Amino acid sequence: MSSRSELEEIPSENELEEKTENLHVSLKNIKAMEGVIGYILRNSKSASVDIKDPSKIIDYAILSSTVLDSGQCMTDAFELGRVNNIVLEGGNIKVLSLTIGDNRISVFMNKKVDHNAIFKDLRLK
Amino acid sequence: MSKDLYATALQSTLTEIQKICPDIKYSFIFTEDGTIITEDGEADPLMEETVHSFQRLAEKAVAIGGLDALSIDGDHGKLRVSRVNNLYLVVKASPHADTTYLYSVTNVIVPTVLKLLEKISPTPLKLMPSQQLVVDTLTGFFAGDNVQIDENHLKEWSQHLDGEDVDEVEIETVDGKKTRVGVKEISDKKRQGKGLILIPEKACRELEAKKGELVKVKPITS
Numbered sequence: 001m002s003s004r005s006e007l008e009e010i011p012s013e014n015e016l017e018e019k020t021e022n023l024h025v026s027l028k029n030i031k032a033m034e035g036v037i038g039y040i041l042r043n044s045k046s047a048s049v050d051i052k053d054p055s056k057i058i059d060y061a062i063l064s065s066t067v068l069d070s071g072q073c074m075t076d077a078f079e080l081g082r083v084n085n086i087v088l089e090g091g092n093i094k095v096l097s098l099t100i101g102d103n104r105i106s107v108f109m110n111k112k113v114d115h116n117a118i119f120k121d122l123r124l125k
Numbered sequence: 126m127s128k129d130l131y132a133t134a135l136q137s138t139l140t141e142i143q144k145i146c147p148d149i150k151y152s153f154i155f156t157e158d159g160t161i162i163t164e165d166g167e168a169d170p171l172m173e174e175t176v177h178s179f180q181r182l183a184e185k186a187v188a189i190g191g192l193d194a195l196s197i198d199g200d201h202g203k204l205r206v207s208r209v210n211n212l213y214l215v216v217k218a219s220p221h222a223d224t225t226y227l228y229s230v231t232n233v234i235v236p237t238v239l240k241l242l243e244k245i246s247p248t249p250l251k252l253m254p255s256q257q258l259v260v261d262t263l264t265g266f267f268a269g270d271n272v273q274i275d276e277n278h279l280k281e282w283s284q285h286l287d288g289e290d291v292d293e294v295e296i297e298t299v300d301g302k303k304t305r306v307g308v309k310e311i312s313d314k315k316r317q318g319k320g321l322i323l324i325p326e327k328a329c330r331e332l333e334a335k336k337g338e339l340v341k342v343k344p345i346t347s
Binding site: 056059060062063066067070071073074075077078079080081082083084085086087088089090091092093094095108 | 151171174175178179181182185186187188189190191192193194195196197198199200201202203204217220
């Protein structure tokens with residue numbers, strides 16, 4: 001029996017680039033939403049960071065990477081399967097982290113923002 | 126109320142919550158300093174791994190004003206770690222669980238139980254911290270039967286015990302072998318302050334602990 005990953009078609013390089021470009025457009029729109037502080041998008045070829053307060057870029061980049069890595073550790077330990085999203089809530093800010101294909105994304109926002117709407121928006125791309 | 130009873134009360138609360146919410150597959154509580162609260166004082170490797178990952182994350186979460194909660198939504202289940210007063214509650218739920226309902230139940234019941242416990246016993250929850258120390262062997266004619274550890278660990282434990290001295294510890298190896306043995310402070314100044322536990326050769330053989338290995342050490346309280 002073929003596994004799910006074997007049944008999925010491997011996207012071409014152009015398709016991957018197109019997907020990343022779509023994500024860029026989506027993230028720019030999301031960044032314009034009220035309460036969204038910024039985002040970090042990383043893949044094997046590039047990284048783009050758009051955070052309102054530039055002094056926070058390094059701290060947020062480290063946090064983004066740690067969320068995805070620690071989240072993966074816990075996911076493996078608890079056998080949660082494929083991760084749809086990880087949400088980290090701080091004192092006044094929360095982070096939505098997810099992986100789409102090769103792209104590792106973190107969106108930083110105020111706690112009142114509906115992260116589920118942002119997640120759905122990104123998953124559709 | 127003793128600290129053990131405090132832990133038992135919290136553990137029983139989680140068990141009861143699990144009964145009314147069958148979507149909860151696994152749960153436990155740990156303190157801000159990483160101490161895992163269990164009825165028997167024994168933490169399973171999954172608990173330890175979770176606390177370790179969470180603490181790593183908490184260090185970096187200073188950038189967003191600390192860490193209140195973490196949620197992971199996976200195809201096969203959901204995990205949430207949330208702050209309840211000065212404790213963290215870990216809940217694993219089935220993939221289609223109504224998390225809003227589950228988390229509202231846990232985040233109402235657990236704080237209520239905590240409040241009740243504080244009323245019954247105003248002593249705050251302070252569990253005895255265990256230490257991870259590196260094994261070194263104690264040899265020679267005057268080695269004796271006691272193990273030796275740094276004085277600061279003994280003092281820290283003593284503070285937790287309201288000044289009571291710690292004369293005996295439990296040592297647990299990575300393979301799960303345990304022994305209870307008398308304890309003293311390290312007499313050799315060259316080996317002080319290095320996070321070592323000096324174990325007499327005979328006890329080392331019994332534990333099958335080798336020099337340089339990490340062991341967990343916790344005080345035995347009367």
